[in-house]
Every structure is written in C-alpha cells, then in structure tokens.
Amino acid sequence: MRMAIQGIGISGGFGQGVSALQDALQQGAVTPQAVTVERSSGVDNFPAYRSDIEGLYEFFPKRALRRIDHFSKMTLHSACLALQDAGLLESDRSRTGVVIASGYGAMKTTFDFLDSYLDFGYSCSSPTHFSNSVHNAAAAHVSMQLKATAPSLTVTQFEMSVPSALLTAQLWLAEGRVDQVLFGAVDEYCEVLRYCRKQFFGAGEAGPVAPLDFDRQSAVVGEGAAFFVLSRATEQAAAYACIESVTLGNHAAWPLTLPEDDRLIIGADGHKTCADWYRQTLSGRRVAAYAPLYGSFPAAAGFDLAVAALSLRDGNFYQEALLGTEAPKTTTATPLASGEQLSCLKFGPGGDYGLIRLAR
Amino acid sequence: MSRGVAVTGLGCLSGAGMNLAECLDSMFRNQRYPHPPVRFSTDHPVSYPVLELRDEFQLPLDDQETIYTRTSQLALVAALEALADAGWDAESLRGKRVGVCIGTTVGCALNCDDFYRTYKSGANPKLQVIERFLRSNPAAVIARQLQLNGPTQVVVNACSSGTDAIGIGASWLRAGACDIVIAGGADELSRVTYAGFSSLMITATEPCKPFDVNRKGLNLGEGAGLVILENEASVAGKALRGRVIGYGSACDAHHLTAPHPDGLGLKRALAEALTMAEVTPEQIAFVNAHGTGTPDNDRIESRVLHEVLPGVPFISTKGYTGHTLGAAGGIEAVFTLACMARGEIPANIGFADPDPALPSTPVTVNTSLKADYALSESLAFGGNNAVLIFEKGDH
Numbered sequence: 001m002r003m004a005i006q007g008i009g010i011s012g013g014f015g016q017g018v019s020a021l022q023d024a025l026q027q028g029a030v031t032p033q034a035v036t037v038e039r040s041s042g043v044d045n046f047p048a049y050r051s052d053i054e055g056l057y058e059f060f061p062k063r064a065l066r067r068i069d070h071f072s073k074m075t076l077h078s079a080c081l082a083l084q085d086a087g088l089l090e091s092d093r094s095r096t097g098v099v100i101a102s103g104y105g106a107m108k109t110t111f112d113f114l115d116s117y118l119d120f121g122y123s124c125s126s127p128t129h130f131s132n133s134v135h136n137a138a139a140a141h142v143s144m145q146l147k148a149t150a151p152s153l154t155v156t157q158f159e160m161s162v163p164s165a166l167l168t169a170q171l172w173l174a175e176g177r178v179d180q181v182l183f184g185a186v187d188e189y190c191e192v193l194r195y196c197r198k199q200f201f202g203a204g205e206a207g208p209v210a211p212l213d214f215d216r217q218s219a220v221v222g223e224g225a226a227f228f229v230l231s232r233a234t235e236q237a238a239a240y241a242c243i244e245s246v247t248l249g250n251h252a253a254w255p256l257t258l259p260e261d262d263r264l265i266i267g268a269d270g271h272k273t274c275a276d277w278y279r280q281t282l283s284g285r286r287v288a289a290y291a292p293l294y295g296s297f298p299a300a301a302g303f304d305l306a307v308a309a310l311s312l313r314d315g316n317f318y319q320e321a322l323l324g325t326e327a328p329k330t331t332t333a334t335p336l337a338s339g340e341q342l343s344c345l346k347f348g349p350g351g352d353y354g355l356i357r358l359a360r
Numbered sequence: 361m362s363r364g365v366a367v368t369g370l371g372c373l374s375g376a377g378m379n380l381a382e383c384l385d386s387m388f389r390n391q392r393y394p395h396p397p398v399r400f401s402t403d404h405p406v407s408y409p410v411l412e413l414r415d416e417f418q419l420p421l422d423d424q425e426t427i428y429t430r431t432s433q434l435a436l437v438a439a440l441e442a443l444a445d446a447g448w449d450a451e452s453l454r455g456k457r458v459g460v461c462i463g464t465t466v467g468c469a470l471n472c473d474d475f476y477r478t479y480k481s482g483a484n485p486k487l488q489v490i491e492r493f494l495r496s497n498p499a500a501v502i503a504r505q506l507q508l509n510g511p512t513q514v515v516v517n518a519c520s521s522g523t524d525a526i527g528i529g530a531s532w533l534r535a536g537a538c539d540i541v542i543a544g545g546a547d548e549l550s551r552v553t554y555a556g557f558s559s560l561m562i563t564a565t566e567p568c569k570p571f572d573v574n575r576k577g578l579n580l581g582e583g584a585g586l587v588i589l590e591n592e593a594s595v596a597g598k599a600l601r602g603r604v605i606g607y608g609s610a611c612d613a614h615h616l617t618a619p620h621p622d623g624l625g626l627k628r629a630l631a632e633a634l635t636m637a638e639v640t641p642e643q644i645a646f647v648n649a650h651g652t653g654t655p656d657n658d659r660i661e662s663r664v665l666h667e668v669l670p671g672v673p674f675i676s677t678k679g680y681t682g683h684t685l686g687a688a689g690g691i692e693a694v695f696t697l698a699c700m701a702r703g704e705i706p707a708n709i710g711f712a713d714p715d716p717a718l719p720s721t722p723v724t725v726n727t728s729l730k731a732d733y734a735l736s737e738s739l740a741f742g743g744n745n746a747v748l749i750f751e752k753g754d755h
Contacts, residue, residue, distance in 0.1 A: 040482030098611070105516070107470060113556065114476050122404035122555050130556035131616050131741065135468060135516035140742030143613040149625065152611040152744055153524065154516045156468045158497055164513040171531045177632070192470075192479060196490050254509035350504060352512070 001174035003181075003230045004238035005309045007086025009078040012224030012294040012303060013049025017081055021293070021303075022310060025318040026333075029292045032207060032220050037191050044198065047207045048189055049222035049295030053077050059089075060145060067128055068141055071106035071188045075138040076145055078225035079182055083146070086229040086239065088180075093148040097178035100139045100154045101165035101185045103298020108190035109133040138186060150178045159267070159274070159346055160248060161185070162301035163354025167246045173232050181230040185302020189223040197221060204272075209296070211268040211289035214279050219270030222295020226302035228309070241312035243305075244341070244357040252351035256281055259343055259357060263317050263336070265289070265304045267346035269296035277347035288320040301346045305356060308342045312360045317342075336360075365530040366592045367601040367753065369446025371438035371544075372694040374583030374681040375411025379441055384698055387680045387706040388726055394567045394579050394682070400551040408563045410549055411581035411682030421505075426488070429496040430582075431467030434687070435546035438584035439502045442542065446588040447598070450506045459510040459538035460499040461529040462586075463521025463545035464686035467498045468514055471552035498546050510538050515686075518741035519650070520609070521545055522585065522689025523748055527607030529589050539594065544586030544690030553685065554580060560617060568653035568683075570676035570708060571662060571722050573715035578652040581682020585691030602697040602753035605733070606639070608632025612743030618656055623664035625745040626737070630668050633735070633747040641669045644749075645731035646705050648696045650739045651676020651722070652683050653710065657739055662718035669735070675722050679709035689738045693748055696736040700752040704728050 010017065013032055014024035024030050032047035053070065056077035065073060079098075083089045110133040116126035131137060136154040143152050151172065155165035162185045169181040197205050197219075204217025211218075233242045249256065258264070258281060268278050269291035294303050311317050315336045336342075344356040370380055375393060377383035386392070394409035417437050421427055428436070439460075443449065470493055478485035495501070499512040511532060515525045522545020529543030557563045557580060564577035589604065610628035612620035619626070634641070647669060649661055653676070665674055677695050684691055699705045708722035715721075732752040739745050 041484060104470070105468065110470055111476060114471075114473050114552070115480075116559075117402075117555050118473065118477055118480060122402040122558070123406075125555040125559035127556075127559040127561075130559050133469070133556075134465065134518050134741050136518050136740070136742040136744065137616060139517075140611070140616055140744075143611040143743065144615070147613055149611055149613045149628070151609040152517070152742065153528075156497070156514050156516050157499065157512060158494070160500075160512060164511060167511055167537065168513065168528050168531070171528075171535050171537075174535065175531065192476065195479060195484075196487060199484070199487050248511040249509045250503065253507050348500075350500070352500065352503075 001170060002233035003170055003173060003243040004233040004236055005228050005240040006231055007082045007229035008240060008306050008309060009081025009085055009227040010306050011051045011074060011078050013051065013222055014293050016055050018085060018310065021306060024293045025307065028319055032295060037194060046194065046205060047220050049220060050189060051224040069106055069109040069132045071109060072138040072141040074188065074225040075184060075186045076141055078227040079142050079184060082227035082229050088229060093146055095150050095179040096148045097150045097172050097181045098139050098142050098148050098152040099165050099169045099181055099183045101161035101299060102156050103158050103161050103187050105135045105156055106133055106137065107193055108188055111190060111192055148182065159298050159348035160352050160354050161298055163246050163248050163346065163356055166356060167248065169230060170246055182227060183230050184225055184227040185299035186225040187223055187297040187299040189221055194221060209270045209292040211270055211291045214275035217270065217272045219296035222297045222300060224294055226306045240309035241358045241360055244359050247355045249353060250351050251277060251353055256353050262341045262343040265308050265342060265344045267301050267304055269300060271296060273349040274347045277351055286320050304344045308344050308358050311336065312342060312358055365533050365604040366590050366595045367587050367603060367697060368590050368595055368598060369442040369588035370601050370694045370697060371441030371445060372585040372691055373413060373434065373437055374684060374691055375413060375581045376680040378415050378417060380694060380698060390707050390709055392567065392680050392709055397549060397554065399549060402551060402555060404558060406565055408558060408565060409567060409579050411579055412549055413582060427495065428501055429467060429492055430548035431464055431546050432496040432498045432501040434548060434584040435462055435498040436502060436505060438544065438586040439542050442586045442588050453506060453508060456539045457510040458508040459529060459532050459541040460502045460508065461513045461525045461541060461543045462498040463515040463525035463689060464498050464547050465516060465518055465521060466547045466550045466553055467686065468516050471550050473552060502542055517744045519685055519688055520738035520740035520744045520746040521686035523736065523738040523746035524609060526587060526604065526693050526748055527609065527746060530604040530607060533589055533591055541589040542586055543589055545687040546584035547582060547685045547687040549580055549582040562654045564653060567710060568679055569710040570651035570653045570679055571658045571718060572711045573713045575653045575655060575658060577654050579682040581684040583681060583684050583687050583691055585687060585694040587693060599755050600753035602700060603751040604748060605751050606633035606637025606749030609746040614743050617741055619660045619739055623660045625743055626664045626739060627668060629745040629747045633749050637749040639733050639749065641672060643731055643733050644669060644672045645729040645734050647672055647674035648692045648736040649674045649676045650737055651678055653678065659717060662720050666719035673723050673727055675705050675708040689746065692736045696734045697750055700729065700734050701755055
C-alpha cells in the first residue's frame with residue numbers, strides 16, 4: 001500500500017524545519033559544531049552535528065517538559081513540526097499511530113541513570129532517569145503530550161531501524177488500524193558514543209564527511225529527529241510524495257535488485273564498514289548522499305527520506321554523483337522528470353539493506 | 361480478518377525451565393524457584409528475589425561467551441527450539457523469505473555499567489563490550505546465524521514488546537512480506553534493570569503474589585519465548601500449534617509508568633483484538649494476564665477483565681517466570697498456546713487472599729479448559745497495551 005507524506009518535521013545540525021533543510025540542500029554542506037569534551041585523561045576536540053530543541057517551547061511550556069530528557073525533547077519537537085507542517089496540530093489524534101525508529105535510543109539518559117547509582121549507590125538510583133531511559137519513553141511522551149491514543153511502536157534495528165519501522169507503519173495503515181501515522185527517526189549524540197567512535201575510528205571521525213569516498217573513514221557524528229505525517233495515498237493526495245514500497249533483506253543471502261531507472265539517495269555516511277556494500281551494488285549508478293548536511297547516525301536514514309520527499313515535491317534532485325572506477329564527480333541540482341522515482345538505500349555492515357521507493 | 365496465520369512451532373526458556381517441556385512441568389507441579397540474583401551483585405541494602413535460568417545452555421557457537429549478549433543468546437536458543445518444533449532447520453529455510461520480529465528491552469540497551477565505570481574514572485575502557493552490543497541486535501543475530509533473508513525488527517515497547525512482536529509478525533505474513541516469521545521476545549536479567557525497578561519501588565522482597573491482597577510488587581526474570589508463524593495456505597497437512605487470530609494494541613497516553621486508572625488503552629486493545637478475531641468473550645477459554653504483582657497493574661487489569669471478559673478464567677504466569685520484560689509477551693504467548701494444547705492451565709502461583717478492591721480473581725488450582733480460544737495480554741511502560749488472541753491447534 002502506498003503511503004502519502006503529508007507533513008515533515010525535522011531538526012538536526014543544519015537547523016530546524018523543512019526550510020532549514022532546503023537551505024542546507026541548496027548550499028550543499030553544513031559546517032558541524034566544534035565540540036570539546038574534557039576528561040581527566042585529556043581534552044578531546046571534534047566536530048559534531050548537534051540539534052537544538054529551543055523551538056519546542058513554542059509548542060509547550062517549559063514546565064510541562066521539565067522531567068523529559070533531550071532525546072524525547074528532540075522527538076517531541078520534530079513531531080510537533082510535522083503536525084504543524086501538515087496543518088494537523090489541532091486535530092483529533094485518537095486514530096493516529098506513533099512509530100519511532102532509533103538506532104541507539106536515549107543513550108545519554110541511560111548513562112545518566114548509571115551515574116545515579118555509580119555515584120551514590122544503588123539505593124539512590126534515579127527513577128526519573130530510569131523511566132526516561134526505557135526505549136519507548138520518547139514515543140510515550142509524544143503520545144501523552146499530543147493525546148495520540150492509537151497504537152504506539154518503537155523499533156531499534158541499528159542502521160535498519162528506519163526501513164524496518166516504516167514497514168510496520170505501512171501495514172498499520174493498510175490494515176486500517178490507524179488513519180495516520182506519526183513516524184519518526186531519532187538518535188542522539190552522547191559523550192560515550194563519541195569516545196567509542198574515536199577508539200574505533202581515530203582521526204577518521206574528524207571530517208569533513210566524504211560519503212562517496214568509500215575507501216576513507218570520514219564520518220562525523222550527528223543527531224536529530226525527522227518526523228513524517230503518513231496517510232493512505234488512496235484517501236488523500238500527498239503534500240510531498242508517496243512511499244511506494246519498503247523492502248528489507250540481506251544482500252549476502254539474497255542479492256538486492258535495484259530499480260533500474262530510479263534516482264538513488266544512499267545512506268553512505270563516511271563509514272568504511274558499510275562502504276563495500278554500496279560499492280558492490282552501485283557501480284555505474286548516479287547517486288546522492290547527504291550525510292554532509294546532518295552527520296552520521298543510524299536514524300539519518302529518516303533524514304534521507306525527508307530529502308527524497310522534498311526533492312519530489314520540488315521536482316529537483318539536489319546534487320548527485322556518478323559512481324564508477326574513478327573518483328565520483330559531483331554535479332549540482334538537476335530537475336526531476338515527471339513520473340521519475342527516487343529510492344533511498346541504506347546498508348548495514350553485514351549486508352542488511354533497506355530500500356524505500358518514493359514517487360510524486 | 362483472515363485466519364491465515366498458523367503457529368507451527370514453539371520455543372521457550374525461563375526461570376521455570378530450560379525448554380518448553382520443563383517450563384510446563386514446573387508450572388503444572390506449581391513449583392517456582394525465586395532466589396537472590398546470582399549472576400550480578402549490587403550494594404543495595406535490600407535483596408530482591410529474581411527468577412534466573414537454573415542451568416547453563418549451550419549454543420552451536422565456538423565463542424558463545426563473547427560473541428553475543430545473553431539476551432541474543434536466549435533468543436537464539438528459543439528460536440532453535442521453535443524451528444525444530446516446526447520441522448524447520450537452517451538449510452530448509454534457504455530461499456524462503458523469513459522475517460524475524462523480536463521484542464526486548466535490555467537486549468537493545470547499552471547497559472554496560474562496568475565499561476562506563478571505567479570511562480567515568482578517566483581511563484580508556486576497551487571496546488569488547490561495545491562490539492558485542494553492536495553485534496547483538498536480537499533479530500539480526502537470529503537472521504545472521506540462520507542466514508535468513510527477510511525483514512528484521514526489534515520491538516522495544518517495554519513490557520509489551522514480545523506481544524507486539526508476534527502481532528506485527530502475523531501482520532507481515534498477512535501482507536505477504538514473508539513466507540515464515542520467527543517472532544516473540546527475549547530478555548536477560550541485568551543489574552541495570554534490577555536497580556531501575558527497585559528505584560521505582562515496584563519490586564517485591566518476597567516471591568511475587570499476582571492479584572493477591574498482599575501483593576508487594578514484581579520479581580524480575582529472564583528468558584525467551586518464540587513462535588514460528590506461517591501462512592495457513594503453505595502448511596496444509598502440518599500439525600499446528602495454533603493460530604494467531606487477533607491482535608490489538610493501544611496507548612493510554614496518560615503516564616510514563618502507571619496504567620490509565622480506567623484501563624482505557626487496555627480496553628481498546630482488547631476490543632480491537634476481539635473484533636479482529638471475530639470471537640465473543642464467551643468463546644475465550646482463559647486469559648494469560650500481565651499480572652505483575654504490582655498494586656496498580658493488578659488492580660486495573662482485574663477491573664478491565666471483569667468488565668470486558670466477565671467470568672473468563674485468568675492466570676498470571678509471572679509467579680513462575682518472574683517479569684521477563686520484553687520477553688514476557690513471547691513467553692506468555694507460548695504458554696497460552698501450550699496450555700490450550702494440554703486443555704488446562706496451571707494455578708496462579710502466589711495468589712492466596714483475594715483483594716476486595718479487585719472484582720475478579722485468578723484461578724487458584726490447575727484448571728481444565730472448556731473453549732478453543734485464549735487471550736494473552738501485556739501492559740507496559742509508556743502506557744502501551746497489547747493483546748493477542750489464539751485459536752487452539754492440533755498439538
């Protein structure tokens with residue numbers, strides 16, 4: 001069943017909202033923030049794409065959010081932006097499902113909870129941090145604050161989180177369990193994650209992101225939330241685009257067949273561990289990768305989906321490159337022909353893939 | 361709804377037993393084995409009993425101890441038991457679209473407190489525990505070990521995760537997204553959740569007493585419960601464990617950790633599942649309730665069951681397994697199907713004295729079943745409620 005994208009809410013290192021994403025697309029790159037972490041073992045300076053949540057307080061008073069962590073605030077903010085974009089901020093949400101995809105969940109809150117008992121003993125464990133660290137806490141905050149009483153789902157599947165969760169959102173709509181789905185992709189930065197990435201990748205985490213240079217580790221950590229208001233395409237024309245299909249599989253077990261004529265947005269984000277899968281499957285194809293706008297994190301597949309939807313709405317494909325034996329050569333924006341389709345492809349390190357096809 | 365989702369295999373391990381047969385044996389003997397945690401320690405002044413696995417298990421892995429988290433190992437053990445029960449092996453699954461949908465909580469949380477303690481000290485901890493975590497998404501582990509091709513999904517809906525995973529897996533089959541789905545839940549006991557639940561003051565210092573007037577809270581447990589789902593059309597002639605005929609879920613949108621006082625989300629989930637299953641409350645043989653033994657959960661659940669399914673016998677099996685969090689829905693679904701096959705349910709262990717505030721009480725002795733449908737329900741953090749309805753199978 002085709003899903004219509006009626007609204008998008010997004011926040012990341014490029015700013016907040018669809019217009020900020022559009023600006024970033026036109027500029028072609030976003031400069032990450034300079035972050036400093038001081039530990040007793042030394043000072044660590046590095047780039048990161050961080051997301052600001054100040055805009056959330058336009059929707060809710062600060063007091064109502066005082067026990068909600070950063071992860072859930074990012075989630076709630078983008079959910080509100082998506083509803084606002086769809087003109088549905090004041091609508092009844094008793095038949096609106098909530099589906100959230102996250103690669104890692106509320107990591108910082110998990111470590112905040114560990115802090116509470118490592119610093120003060122187990123009898124001083126923080127119930128607030130614990131309950132917010134549970135993976136579905138963000139979905140719960142969205143449901144509570146937005147009075148969404150239909151089914152709620154949180155999925156975590158590392159790089160495959162977005163296509164996997166989207167598959168279930170699609171079936172909820174197809175089965176008539178809900179009339180709309182508020183679908184979100186969220187991941188957050190935390191210092192421990194930075195430590196791990198530095199240990200794994202060393203200087204490769206210093207950027208700048210070169211997603212199509214498959215031989216080089218160039219990822220820069222990012223965070224953010226991308227939300228979509230999805231409905232059945234049979235009932236309502238799409239404000240942005242339609243999601244035609246969602247396919248998941250493993251290229252090693254059963255080779256992926258790519259749609260021949262689709263323009264491709266790929267989830268390559270500067271991680272060498274996944275690069276070989278793209279190299280194997282995309283030689284000779286024209287592709288685009290947008291990690292230089294928002295950084296590297298599993299839920300960035302949702303950001304790719306937002307770019308695809310925006311591209312189809314605007315009839316404009318922002319910069320692409322031809323992959324082959326030579327270094328990819330990037331070209332600037334090109335118009336999309338009428339009826340032309342886009343596919344978003346994301347690989348995990350083991351050959352797992354998610355393919356999301358979209359059309360106007 | 362089409363009744364086209366067949367259950368062809370069951371696999372389970374928990375504090376009640378190392379496989380489904382052992383679990384059923386201890387439950388129908390009304391035996392349980394709570395004790396202070398053995399696999400980890402804390403400086404907490406109070407010791408809360410838990411239900412850990414009573415034996416070690418062995419997987420066909422050279423590096424079982426280090427390659428995957430315990431949660432993923434539990435999931436794999438249950439998956440292998442369920443596949444064998446369904447008559448499948450890894451080789452015979454080649455070329456089929458096999459989906460894996462697993463519910464968990466601990467299995468996707470970076471609960472690495474030893475690693476983090478070292479990090480906090482300013483030292484640079486080694487990354488083995490992180491590498492293991494990154495290898496151990498439970499659905500991906502099953503797919504990888506069995507070399508499957510199909511959708512994978514880990515549902516992290518807290519304590520309803522396992523129930524939701526089976527409902528979603530059935531949906532994948534009905535939509536034609538897969539030929540076979542391995543679905544259920546898995547979770548290990550963890551010092552982090554042990555500390556977390558004690559901070560919420562909902563763990564009991566004694567064996568739990570679901571629905572009893574003197575209930576003081578839950579006991580944590582660990583384990584996995586998985587089912588093999590297949591399209592009815594493709595299993596002609598195969599003896600079925602049962603059918604998934606209804607699934608419903610809804611969110612209270614009320615409180616992060618407490619159920620809605622009127623059980624609104626649970627009622628909606630029950631209504632959705634009953635409508636999908638096209639069965640009436642009178643046709644339900646029994647309910648495998650969430651029944652954690654916490655004051656709030658059991659009060660709300662008893663009231664809702666009394667209102668929506670009056671007179672239908674119900675039990676909580678958490679007295680035997682403890683609350684296995686993301687695994688609970690999977691384990692309880694397996695028990696529900698297995699009990700229907702036996703034609704009886706075990707006594708709700710821990711229940712002795714009725715609570716006057718609860719309008720309905722669970723069965724107190726092993727009880728024969730008189731109908732061919734049964735229901736398993738889960739209530740969760742975040743206000744999630746999920747309900748599955750099963751039809752009795754052939755064995």
